[in-house]
Amino acid sequence: MFDFVHENKKWVQIVLALIILPFAFWGIDSYRSSGGGEPLASVNGEKIGPQEFDNALRQQQNRMREAMGDKFDQALFDQPETRHSILENLVNQRLLAMRAHSAGLVVSEEQLVQVIAGIEAFQNNGKFDKQSYASALNSQNMTPVIFEARMRQELGTRQLINAYTMNGYASGAVADNLIRLNEQQRTISTSEIALEPFLKQVSADDAAVKSYYGKNPEEFRMPEQVRVEYVTFSAESLQPQMAVDEDEIRRYYEERQQEFGTQEQRQAAHILISVAAQASVADRQAARAKAEQLLQQAKQSPAKFAELARQHSQDPGSAPNGGDLGMFARGLMVKPFDDAAFQLKPGEISDLVQSDFGFHIIKLIAVQPAKILPLDEARETIAQKLKLQKASDKFAELAEKFSNTAYEQSDTLKPAAELVKMPVQQSAWLNRGQAGTPPWTDKALQAVFAKEVLQDKRNSAAIEIAPDTLLAARVLEHKPAAVRPLAEVGESIRRKLLRQQARELALKQGADLLARLQRGETPNITWKTATAITREQQAGMDGELVRQVFQADVAKLPAYAGAENAQGGYVLARVETVKETAAIDDSKRAAYMQQMRRFTGDELFRAYLADARKHADISMKDFAADDKK
Amino acid sequence: MMAALDLEEQEQVETLKAWWKENGKWLLLALALILGGYAAIQGWRSYQSNQALAASTLFHELTRQIESGDPRRINDAADAVTANYGGSAYAPRALLLAAQVNIQTGDPARARTQLQWVIKHADEEGLKNVARLNLAGVLLDEKNFAGAQELIEAPHPESFDGLYADLKGDVLSAQGKKEEARAAYRKALEKTDVKNTYHSLIRMKLEALGDKK
Numbered sequence: 106m107f108d109f110v111h112e113n114k115k116w117v118q119i120v121l122a123l124i125i126l127p128f129a130f131w132g133i134d135s136y137r138s139s140g141g142g143e144p145l146a147s148v149n150g151e152k153i154g155p156q157e158f159d160n161a162l163r164q165q166q167n168r169m170r171e172a173m174g175d176k177f178d179q180a181l182f183d184q185p186e187t188r189h190s191i192l193e194n195l196v197n198q199r200l201l202a203m204r205a206h207s208a209g210l211v212v213s214e215e216q217l218v219q220v221i222a223g224i225e226a227f228q229n230n231g232k233f234d235k236q237s238y239a240s241a242l243n244s245q246n247m248t249p250v251i252f253e254a255r256m257r258q259e260l261g262t263r264q265l266i267n268a269y270t271m272n273g274y275a276s277g278a279v280a281d282n283l284i285r286l287n288e289q290q291r292t293i294s295t296s297e298i299a300l301e302p303f304l305k306q307v308s309a310d311d312a313a314v315k316s317y318y319g320k321n322p323e324e325f326r327m328p329e330q331v332r333v334e335y336v337t338f339s340a341e342s343l344q345p346q347m348a349v350d351e352d353e354i355r356r357y358y359e360e361r362q363q364e365f366g367t368q369e370q371r372q373a374a375h376i377l378i379s380v381a382a383q384a385s386v387a388d389r390q391a392a393r394a395k396a397e398q399l400l401q402q403a404k405q406s407p408a409k410f411a412e413l414a415r416q417h418s419q420d421p422g423s424a425p426n427g428g429d430l431g432m433f434a435r436g437l438m439v440k441p442f443d444d445a446a447f448q449l450k451p452g453e454i455s456d457l458v459q460s461d462f463g464f465h466i467i468k469l470i471a472v473q474p475a476k477i478l479p480l481d482e483a484r485e486t487i488a489q490k491l492k493l494q495k496a497s498d499k500f501a502e503l504a505e506k507f508s509n510t511a512y513e514q515s516d517t518l519k520p521a522a523e524l525v526k527m528p529v530q531q532s533a534w535l536n537r538g539q540a541g542t543p544p545w546t547d548k549a550l551q552a553v554f555a556k557e558v559l560q561d562k563r564n565s566a567a568i569e570i571a572p573d574t575l576l577a578a579r580v581l582e583h584k585p586a587a588v589r590p591l592a593e594v595g596e597s598i599r600r601k602l603l604r605q606q607a608r609e610l611a612l613k614q615g616a617d618l619l620a621r622l623q624r625g626e627t628p629n630i631t632w633k634t635a636t637a638i639t640r641e642q643q644a645g646m647d648g649e650l651v652r653q654v655f656q657a658d659v660a661k662l663p664a665y666a667g668a669e670n671a672q673g674g675y676v677l678a679r680v681e682t683v684k685e686t687a688a689i690d691d692s693k694r695a696a697y698m699q700q701m702r703r704f705t706g707d708e709l710f711r712a713y714l715a716d717a718r719k720h721a722d723i724s725m726k727d728f729a730a731d732d733k734k
Numbered sequence: 735m736m737a738a739l740d741l742e743e744q745e746q747v748e749t750l751k752a753w754w755k756e757n758g759k760w761l762l763l764a765l766a767l768i769l770g771g772y773a774a775i776q777g778w779r780s781y782q783s784n785q786a787l788a789a790s791t792l793f794h795e796l797t798r799q800i801e802s803g804d805p806r807r808i809n810d811a812a813d814a815v816t817a818n819y820g821g822s823a824y825a826p827r828a829l830l831l832a833a834q835v836n837i838q839t840g841d842p843a844r845a846r847t848q849l850q851w852v853i854k855h856a857d858e859e860g861l862k863n864v865a866r867l868n869l870a871g872v873l874l875d876e877k878n879f880a881g882a883q884e885l886i887e888a889p890h891p892e893s894f895d896g897l898y899a900d901l902k903g904d905v906l907s908a909q910g911k912k913e914e915a916r917a918a919y920r921k922a923l924e925k926t927d928v929k930n931t932y933h934s935l936i937r938m939k940l941e942a943l944g945d946k947k
Contacts, residue, residue, distance in 0.1 A: 208823040208857075208858055209782075209786045209822060209823045210786075210823055210824075211783065211786045211787055211790050212790065213787050213794070216794050264790075264827070267827075268826075268827045268830060268860075268861060268864065269860065269864060271831065271834070272830045272831070272864050272868060274837075274867060274868045274871035274872075275871065276871050276874050276875050276904055276908075278875060278904070278908050279904050279907075279908075279939065282907075282939065282942050283938060283939070283942065285942075286938060286941070655941065656941060656944065658944065701935065704930075704931055704932045704935050705867075707930070707931075707932065709867070709897065711893075711927075711930070712860075712863075712891070712894045712896070713860040713893075715893035716859075716860065716891040716892075716894070717860075719891075719892075719893065
């Protein structure tokens with residue numbers, strides 16, 4: 106609706122805006138306990154300690170990392186502006202909490218419970234779950250007592266803030282004005298005065314180039330650079346070196362049959378006459394007699410096995426199913442049972458089998474043979490697995506030796522490279538503080554720009570740049586931070602100066618033409634075909650030109666406007682027609698008013714906060730001053 | 735024990751007894767008063783906090799009614815807060831929310847009464863300003879320019895200057911006083927932070943008046 110977003114916002118500004126995101130529920134996870142150390146700020150006598158600040162900083166980093174992904178830049182958080190705004194946010198939170206308290210804003214137990222129960226992280230299947238609550242808090246290193254106290258304070262603060270942000274206002278008359286303004290259509294023709302033709306009319310001599318070079322050293326500053334040789338090795342890179350022989354593959358295959366398919370399974374039924382472990386000899390005899398009688402019956406008429414089981418089996422789990430135990434693999438049943446079941450043929454009935462449970466009569470119902478990938482087809486996968494495992498073991502074994510070798514023989518990388526059988530590679534130029542493609546992570550750069558590496562020309566420590574990946578480096582060449590020589594940059598300075606002058610000429614001609622047009626003269630200008638634009642639909646026109654077009658006085662048509670364009674030239678515009686918007690419908694007006702209420706509501710809160718700060722006794726650490734030291 | 739005391743000590747004990755006879759009851763009375771006072775303060779505090787809790791609960795109920803969007807229920811809830819806990823921080827908050835709903839559902843008269851109550855009775859200076867600016871907005875749309883103007887001239891903290899100037903611009907521009915409206919908007923631009931969308935909103939209004947700069 107409103108096109109309010111400034112396009113030229115720098116990253117830093119966006120970041121600052123994110124940081125000031127007002128008080129998200131999870132935003133106040135800064136511990137109250139000030140820990141040790143000198144306080145960074147104080148609000149009406151209450152202190153904000155380094156621990157609270159560090160917690161807030163870390164949380165902000167996590168949030169940014171989630172929001173920005175790859176674009177996340179850790180260095181941002183070392184900047185004094187960022188640190189200042191984080192501290193300021195903490196100060197504001199503390200101040201608002203105090204204000205809420207003294208105004209008498211309180212949160213009842215029920216409200217607290219309701220809010221906490223409504224937080225998704227604490228729910229399981231859409232319902233509050235105590236277990237989830239406890240573990241979610243635990244993962245944040247927090248106890249329910251601290252969390253609930255914090256939440257209570259946060260909710261109180263929210264009541265304070267909402268009285269401002271939720272009570273913005275808007276006037277219908279103003280909304281109508283804005284709609285008319287946004288939707289008024291102006292048809293314009295344009296004519297561009299490009300910069301390039303003026304290049305022929307200008308010149309820049311060596312003296313001018315030199316003077317520019319002298320006055321703008323910042324532009325030509327080069328960061329400190331270094332080129333290194335390095336050895337990197339990882340579990341993965343060791344893999345090709347690993348040999349696996351046929352025996353190992355065969356052993357693996359035999360020991361882990363279940364990985365390559367399903368084992369043989371058998372389906373059996375049984376009749377159990379149970380005997381308690383502590384049964385007397387007489388009882389045992391009686392049971393055996395009964396079992397033998399049943400065995401005889403079963404052998405006589407095997408078809409009645411199921412019926413016999415149903416009537417006489419003392420295994421309550423299987424008796425109702427005619428003794429059927431379903432499919433089972435080798436080793437799942439008690440040993441005597443297992444042995445017997447895997448010796449029978451389908452349909453065959455066993456003799457009495459004695460186990461800890463008592464006497465079994467077993468009938469094998471079916472056999473499902475094993476389905477196993479043949480060794481030949483499994484060989485490649487097994488070899489790969491074994492290699493990976495060996496490489497990982499090898500890596501663990503070599504990692505320490507590698508570190509020690511790089512450290513002890515610190516004037517060459519060769520022994521370390523030979524140890525892990527990896528080549529010594531050479532890097533391109535690396536800039537200090539500018540992480541690049543792997544392996545040149547921040548951590549790696551820190552290692553190669555360390556003093557002992559740079560000045561003492563020693564090997565860097567072996568550092569882990571990724572899981573199971575080590576790198577050691579030594580410097581080949583080093584360039585300190587410097588200003589590029591004039592000879593190298595002279596030509597680009599000359600081009601820049603020429604363009605600057607040409608641009609001035611183009612702009613001057615544009616302004617002259619505009620003035621003549623506005624006086625009613627008719628200079629010779631080729632206009633492009635007309636386009637209709639509104640403030641919202643700019644048809645790809647430059648933002649500044651559109652602004653000028655809509656500020657042009659259209660009491661008399663055609664009217665004229667002009668503006669510099671992004672290419673350094675000038676664009677003239679001739680306003681030919683003006684069309685007001687048709688009737689304004691209610692829903693559009695309501696939408697505009699809704700937006701305006703939001704804006705005034707936010708501003709009400711800002712005004713309140715500014716006033717509260719003015720009346721509070723606040724002191725804050727100056728990060729910028731710290732930086733200059 | 736007494737026998738163990740020497741004469742001098744016995745004399746001191748006697749003096750003490752005489753003094754106690756004379757002043758003891760006053761001392762006890764003073765002690766009773768102090769204890770009583772302390773109990774009263776504690777009692778008052780606990781009464782206060784109970785009142786605040788009750789008001790908070792009622793207010794919470796109101797915020798839930800807001801979601802229903804039913805003005806009758808919302809106004810009833812707001813009235814319940816002010817009738818029972820008129821001195822609490824929740825009374826002005828309840829009325830501001832209710833007034834919001836009344837403005838948007840076409841009952842500006844009721845909204846006016848509610849906002850006036852806040853201007854008159856709220857303890858928090860900030861909320862009075864919220865009510866004043868809201869009320870001025872209502873009067874502006876009712877074309878009661880004089881009434882709106884009067885509210886806008888009210889003294890207010892400096893940090894609210896931008897809001898007041900902006901609304902002043904609205905009131906003046908609605909009366910067709912373009913030149914004065916421009917001056918008000920320009921002041922509002924000056925008093926608001928260029929980073930905020932609110933600033934851009936004011937700029938648009940200024941441009942709508944055909945400002946050249």
